[in-house]
Amino acid sequence: MLPSHSNFSGKIHGGYILSLMDQIAFACASKHSETYCVTASVDKVDFLKPVEVGELVTMKASINNVGTTSMVVGVRVEAENIMTGKVKHCNSSYFTMVAKDTNGKSVEVPGLILENETAVRRFVRSIYRKEEMKVRRDRFKSSEFQLETHLELLKKHNVKVDL
Template sequence: MNRTENPLEEVVDENGRLSMRVLMTPDMVNFSGKVHGGVLLKYLDQVAYICGTRYAGTYVVTLSVDRVDFIAPIQVGELVTFQASVNYTGRTSLEVGIRVLSENLQEQSVRHTNSSYFTMVAIGDNNKPTPVPEFKPSDTIERRRFQEAHQRRNDRMRRARIRRDRRERNPLDLLPA
């Protein structure tokens, strides 16, 4: 397929990687003058959706956000790059890891500001979960990410079992596991 047939060809490559850039503007700040965390969360969810949908070839929804680490604040005027990759696939779900880099254009400096892991579920035409293509790690980094994602999945499943057991014992216990 040539570029004229698919202008979005480079958005997500065959290994499930995506890169998206957004300039941070004054309408994105919080009361301290830094980019609002909620703005970043919105972009993170959009990036996870794009990466997951392009990889799965079908609509995906956010099942969970394992963690979002806010490492450093982002300033207005910085160019933010969201680097996403599919790290793991289950039968109907996939994990998208996202690394956020912020570039100060005047100083020409780049720093890592955020990291996160989103679990997305593929949804078929019947609005039910549908299988996703198997992810096969092709290098050392992908294999490491795959193993780490598998461990996060096991941890999520363990926490879900604990919550379910708590609810069965005491339906009014709403505390997270």
């Protein structure tokens, strides 16, 4: 990683890492689907450890789950100190990529062949993550939200309700 990729604290900017991850997810999804792919969503971006200027970054991607036209691509980011050889896990994230034809219409993607326990675990984990995401999304629909039931909870947090 170069100094031009760093933020004000001298670490590699998280946005730059995220951009690289998106490119890797695109390449992985496009290779699997044999067509152009677009990013539909990114789930759970946690920056675990900073990437330092001068470290060698490795990104590993795998298709963890497939739907009809979409794929979940897991991306793992590791950084290696080239002087010491020490490798650290800096980030993992999940990109939902959708396959598109030349007219921008979604197209079917090939299925997956799960060849080992890790592949099965990743596929099942993606199923659960998708279900949990739906629960999170639906939990606070504005049409169903009842303010009164949540005011007591807010008393435990650093917030003032001024309605």
